[in-house]
Amino acid sequence: MNRSASATRAASAAAPGRPHRGRRxxxxxxxxxxxxxxxxxxxxxxxxxxxxAAGGGExxxxxxxxxxxxxxxxxxxMAVSGLVLQQLTQNRFVEPTTSGxxxxxxxxxxxxxxxxxxAGIATRMVLASVAAFAGTMVFMAILRRVQVRSTLxxxxxxxxxxxxxxxxxTLLAIxxxxxxxxxxxxxxxxxxxxxxxxxxLWVVAAVCAAIFVLSDRLTVAGLGRxxxxxxxxxxxxxxxxxxxxxxxxxxxxxVVVGFLPFLGLIVPNVVSMLRGDDLRSNLPWVCxxxxxxxxxxxxxGRVVRMxxxxxxxxxxxVVGAAAFVALVLRVQRRG
Amino acid sequence: xVELTSTPRRVRPATAPARVERPWRAVVRxxxxxxxxxxxxxLAAAAGILTYGxxxxxxxxxxxxxxGSRLASVGTILVVAFCQGVATVVFHAVxxxxxxxxxxLGFDALYRVVQTGLVFLFGAGSLAATxxxxxxxxxxxxxxGFASLLYGWLFxxxxxxxxxxxxxxxxxxxxxxxxxTFMQRLLTPSEFDILSARLFGNISASDxxxxxxxxxxxxxxxxxxxxxxxxxxxxxxxxxxxxxxGVRHQREVxxxxxxxxxxxxxxxxxxxxxxxxxxxxxxxxxQVVGTSRHTRTLPMVVAVxxxxxxxxxxxxxxxxxAAGLVSVIIELGGGLVFLVxxxxxxxx
Numbered sequence: 001m002n003r004s005a006s007a008t009r010a011a012s013a014a015a016p017g018r019p020h021r022g023r024r025x026x027x028x029x030x031x032x033x034x035x036x037x038x039x040x041x042x043x044x045x046x047x048x049x050x051x052x053a054a055g056g057g058e059x060x061x062x063x064x065x066x067x068x069x070x071x072x073x074x075x076x077x078m079a080v081s082g083l084v085l086q087q088l089t090q091n092r093f094v095e096p097t098t099s100g101x102x103x104x105x106x107x108x109x110x111x112x113x114x115x116x117x118x119a120g121i122a123t124r125m126v127l128a129s130v131a132a133f134a135g136t137m138v139f140m141a142i143l144r145r146v147q148v149r150s151t152l153x154x155x156x157x158x159x160x161x162x163x164x165x166x167x168x169x170t171l172l173a174i175x176x177x178x179x180x181x182x183x184x185x186x187x188x189x190x191x192x193x194x195x196x197x198x199x200x201l202w203v204v205a206a207v208c209a210a211i212f213v214l215s216d217r218l219t220v221a222g223l224g225r226x227x228x229x230x231x232x233x234x235x236x237x238x239x240x241x242x243x244x245x246x247x248x249x250x251x252x253x254x255v256v257v258g259f260l261p262f263l264g265l266i267v268p269n270v271v272s273m274l275r276g277d278d279l280r281s282n283l284p285w286v287c288x289x290x291x292x293x294x295x296x297x298x299x300x301g302r303v304v305r306m307x308x309x310x311x312x313x314x315x316x317x318v319v320g321a322a323a324f325v326a327l328v329l330r331v332q333r334r335g
Numbered sequence: 336x337v338e339l340t341s342t343p344r345r346v347r348p349a350t351a352p353a354r355v356e357r358p359w360r361a362v363v364r365x366x367x368x369x370x371x372x373x374x375x376x377x378l379a380a381a382a383g384i385l386t387y388g389x390x391x392x393x394x395x396x397x398x399x400x401x402x403g404s405r406l407a408s409v410g411t412i413l414v415v416a417f418c419q420g421v422a423t424v425v426f427h428a429v430x431x432x433x434x435x436x437x438x439x440l441g442f443d444a445l446y447r448v449v450q451t452g453l454v455f456l457f458g459a460g461s462l463a464a465t466x467x468x469x470x471x472x473x474x475x476x477x478x479x480g481f482a483s484l485l486y487g488w489l490f491x492x493x494x495x496x497x498x499x500x501x502x503x504x505x506x507x508x509x510x511x512x513x514x515x516t517f518m519q520r521l522l523t524p525s526e527f528d529i530l531s532a533r534l535f536g537n538i539s540a541s542d543x544x545x546x547x548x549x550x551x552x553x554x555x556x557x558x559x560x561x562x563x564x565x566x567x568x569x570x571x572x573x574x575x576x577x578x579x580x581g582v583r584h585q586r587e588v589x590x591x592x593x594x595x596x597x598x599x600x601x602x603x604x605x606x607x608x609x610x611x612x613x614x615x616x617x618x619x620x621x622q623v624v625g626t627s628r629h630t631r632t633l634p635m636v637v638a639v640x641x642x643x644x645x646x647x648x649x650x651x652x653x654x655x656x657a658a659g660l661v662s663v664i665i666e667l668g669g670g671l672v673f674l675v676x677x678x679x680x681x682x683x
Contacts, residue, residue, distance in 0.1 A: 308520075
């Protein structure tokens, strides 16, 4: 637990003049937004189909625009989810894929396909989100029982829980002949995102907005149950609400896009390394960072093997694992 | 910290009066008895796999053909169980900890990365041109060298914090998995076919032509480890103790990690990754044996691993007709046991 240490860092960083607390966005944020915008625009114009050819405008509206919008929505949602989960569990290494949340969402999705073959995408989303919520609560309940709650045990528990849940999912998929589909569904990829397929992702925009509104309460909840209760916060309610928001975000993202590993981990950690731990002023940064990272990875995935695509999840997996290990070692060195 | 909590537990069997007072004959007899029981289970399961539900009449030529083809599965199971069981116990000794297994730390994911990387860099054509033992040996050597370097760095540095190792290992494993899938995406379909024949086996469909080489490696590694079993006992006491007892700890650890990497690569190339099997088998073994001396644990872990895997295979394949599920179910059960263990005992 170096939460207190970093809180002090945050305080000292924020104290002189409190530059990022004002109404005006800081110049740094503006630059970040501009860079991200450049990436997003690039993403609009990268692809095999030549937009100058006949029907280019039509293709732009059918595939390019939806895909880029999906990148923006999913990227910011997963990054913000990671930030919220890290606050709620008071652990820097928790995010939807290291807490099992995404795996539970996948199980919910598969269950909805097996039990309700004719259900629409809205039903699937609801089921996936409900499963993600239940699973995250299981994770939190387990965390309360763990005897050694060191910073590093928490993600291990989450990852193992995720492994067990995905074994159940695999078992179910094998016995219902969905195994082949399983791979393509949950492999985080924006390839299949076209007009008419991505619109449900706008739900996560609502989730992000809700998190912005709740940000101060989540910050207080991140101080722990005792402190939060002393400060007059309905701790349990905020935790439930936060978990529910994260579950909806990862449920919806899993249904539409699949797993986006490590996204919620790298972005919030890098942001808080650079800026300290003030959740509210970090939120825009985390949103922007998530969008930038996922868009960059997607562009790389599209360009590296034209005319084929490498799913964004693989690139994120490699980049993320390297970043994660670097982070862990760095935290460790600091003591 | 690690040494402080775990060393007294390891030493106790040798010094606790209750154990010493028992006549050693009785101890040996009971150990032999338990080993016998486990082996009997293994034999029964093997016999079941070979003969149960055989459509041809017993004794006819068709009967023996089927037995012969099933014999390959049994052989694969023997080799894989040996590799996983022994690798895990040796790994426990080296890392001075009982919840780690090579697979949890991504050893087999590393194997896949190396295999995929070779095809990726040099193309399947150049690999096929040099097919045979030299290539297998080269690939394994590369893998083993890499694993020894990486995990040697993790385990022998001054940063020997267990939680850190576990987390770094798990995440590295995930990263290796993503990296090899990434490279596989970039391969041409024909290269991918050649590669996947090597990477994605399962017990029923494993390539029997590798089996003799795998068995040979197992025998060699087994002999080496058996000769060093007492050194392993000392190594498992931790670095300070082992060094003060005159063991060159660093060298022994590197050697053991090297052998573990060899075993894991054999097992993975035969049936693919099995994350929790080694963990479950080793836990069972410690329960049955009640000491951590490798003279006892090494034979027992082989017996337990063989019996477990044969039994699981027999039940799933011939009773439930679900051969493809063997490793998934082991993953599931093993993962649950691992979680429960983690929650009850914490990391020690």
